[in-house]
Amino acid sequence: MTSLAPEYRFFIALAAGTVLATAFLASPVWYLTIVLLVPVLAVLALARTRPDRGFYLMCSGMPLVIASAGMNIWAGLFGACILAGMVVSAAGFIESGEDMVIFALFCSGLFLVALLIELSNHVLSPLIIILGITGLVLAIHSVHNYQFRKHYSGG
Amino acid sequence: MLPRRCTQGLCILGILLLAWAVILDDMAVLFAGSTLVAVIVWQYLLFDHQLREIVASIEVRRTLSRNPVRKGTSLQVSSGITFRGSPRMQVEMADLIPATTTLDDGTTTIAARPGPKPRTIECTYRIIPLIHGTHNFSGISINVRNHFFEETILMTRPMDCEPTLTVLPTGLFAAPVSELADGTRDNRKASIWSGLDIHSLREFQSGDDLRHADWKISAKYDKIFIRKYTAPMSYPPLVIVDLPFVGAPFREKEFGRMISEVTGLIQQNIQTFQYVSVLIISGPNILHLIREERNGARCMAEIREWMHPAERTVHFYHMPDRSDIRSYTRNCESALEQATDPGVLAFYESLRNRYLAVLQYQRNPAFSGQVARTLSQILTTEAYFFSLGYGDISHIRHVIRPLKAQKIKVHLRIISTAPMADIDLLENLKKTVGVRP
Numbered sequence: 001m002t003s004l005a006p007e008y009r010f011f012i013a014l015a016a017g018t019v020l021a022t023a024f025l026a027s028p029v030w031y032l033t034i035v036l037l038v039p040v041l042a043v044l045a046l047a048r049t050r051p052d053r054g055f056y057l058m059c060s061g062m063p064l065v066i067a068s069a070g071m072n073i074w075a076g077l078f079g080a081c082i083l084a085g086m087v088v089s090a091a092g093f094i095e096s097g098e099d100m101v102i103f104a105l106f107c108s109g110l111f112l113v114a115l116l117i118e119l120s121n122h123v124l125s126p127l128i129i130i131l132g133i134t135g136l137v138l139a140i141h142s143v144h145n146y147q148f149r150k151h152y153s154g155g
Numbered sequence: 156m157l158p159r160r161c162t163q164g165l166c167i168l169g170i171l172l173l174a175w176a177v178i179l180d181d182m183a184v185l186f187a188g189s190t191l192v193a194v195i196v197w198q199y200l201l202f203d204h205q206l207r208e209i210v211a212s213i214e215v216r217r218t219l220s221r222n223p224v225r226k227g228t229s230l231q232v233s234s235g236i237t238f239r240g241s242p243r244m245q246v247e248m249a250d251l252i253p254a255t256t257t258l259d260d261g262t263t264t265i266a267a268r269p270g271p272k273p274r275t276i277e278c279t280y281r282i283i284p285l286i287h288g289t290h291n292f293s294g295i296s297i298n299v300r301n302h303f304f305e306e307t308i309l310m311t312r313p314m315d316c317e318p319t320l321t322v323l324p325t326g327l328f329a330a331p332v333s334e335l336a337d338g339t340r341d342n343r344k345a346s347i348w349s350g351l352d353i354h355s356l357r358e359f360q361s362g363d364d365l366r367h368a369d370w371k372i373s374a375k376y377d378k379i380f381i382r383k384y385t386a387p388m389s390y391p392p393l394v395i396v397d398l399p400f401v402g403a404p405f406r407e408k409e410f411g412r413m414i415s416e417v418t419g420l421i422q423q424n425i426q427t428f429q430y431v432s433v434l435i436i437s438g439p440n441i442l443h444l445i446r447e448e449r450n451g452a453r454c455m456a457e458i459r460e461w462m463h464p465a466e467r468t469v470h471f472y473h474m475p476d477r478s479d480i481r482s483y484t485r486n487c488e489s490a491l492e493q494a495t496d497p498g499v500l501a502f503y504e505s506l507r508n509r510y511l512a513v514l515q516y517q518r519n520p521a522f523s524g525q526v527a528r529t530l531s532q533i534l535t536t537e538a539y540f541f542s543l544g545y546g547d548i549s550h551i552r553h554v555i556r557p558l559k560a561q562k563i564k565v566h567l568r569i570i571s572t573a574p575m576a577d578i579d580l581l582e583n584l585k586k587t588v589g590v591r592p
Contacts, residue, residue, distance in 0.1 A: 052161045055161040055164040073182070084193075106194075117182050117186050122180060123185050127173065137196060153309055153310070
């Protein structure tokens, strides 16, 4: 028996979680999240051989994440984590236990983002914090990158 | 680190979502946009980690089919590159050949996927060195990519540029066979014959060859007398190389030709005379003297080291020497005798006085003395002077004049025929000094 590919497992988890969250939250537009699962499945099935499959999956999944986060931020967090897992596993990046640990770390970071958004009243303040932290990480990293290159270029 | 098409698309999508979130003040859209930013940063850090792992594990080992090698001849290079890392990354490695060589055959690029265990991949190719000297490999270029990012790193540490390729210059020049005054050619072959004429006689000493005994004289004086022979000896020509100034333009092709000619002459001298003397100058600066070198390899190593455009601490700036000025003065005086027009007379008188004033204060430059002292160490009957002929060539007179004074035949070889060379000055030089081009 052929085992299911990791991205399909993620999709099953996404579908189950979305249905459960929609039922639990009793959203008046409950059908929207269910309908938005269809494009994700369609892209998952149709773009199997495409080199930019990750991008197509992310594009098809983003409306679902927005709809879920519109119902409840934690439902959106669940959808975003599973979608990210689906994208990176489609690229072959989740295969071992070590990869799962890294994925769990990513989910923890996304949890902090969700918490920050939940605690904020307006878009601007969490956006500035998120972009500031991202910029800081990239700035520190660019210095390390420069030193790394310098070492290997014999400088 | 360059984002690939997928990541570029995600970046655009993320920016659009964040902009939408700001415009609509929608927290759900902000979360979706932040998710994209987080995914991109996550993949960026992951890619960087795996890239460092691969680059840190790389070891290069090159083997050359022969070293040293002559310029223009092909040699085979086998490169073994060992590396390990995540199998999700695609690695393309290019072995960078020395800048002064050209790829003759084979490919220097290898594409592979790393594994958790160290893996060695090999490539074999042939290169042709174009310029003599010692050259290192330029290192290796590593291109690593996955679905999201791509990065190229140039590894040029000393260990990545080994081994050093030693390229020997090639000889393309053969000096004409010199002729003696009586029309015969001297025999340059090494011979067991010790001489032609008897130089002296002396009493036999233990160890002397009895074949050299003069039996007639020995019978006369009742003692064994040994003949001491003498023979005409030919000296190898002195090779003088005038290197171009590093700060002035010159043509690499012509410089290469000059080096080839010099190398050829040196090789021929070593083969024929068993030794060679080379004087290396650059303008009015004496750089190096290779004096009576018998070891061909050592001589070639010195040539390889010195045969490059050189700095000139002293410049002559087209300076005529004292004999030139005297000649100009004589020309003025003869013109004065023939001139009748008062204007012309005044002009030549003024010119002569100017020359005489210059002659009064101008002394022979230090370079002339250095050349004379250097030449006094060398026994030779012929000299070959190689120069590109670019820029100021007034120093050539200061070399040729002492050679002519010692009755040394000079062959002036000016390589350049390009407009960069001062052709008129060269012609004048050849006529004035009376050298055979």
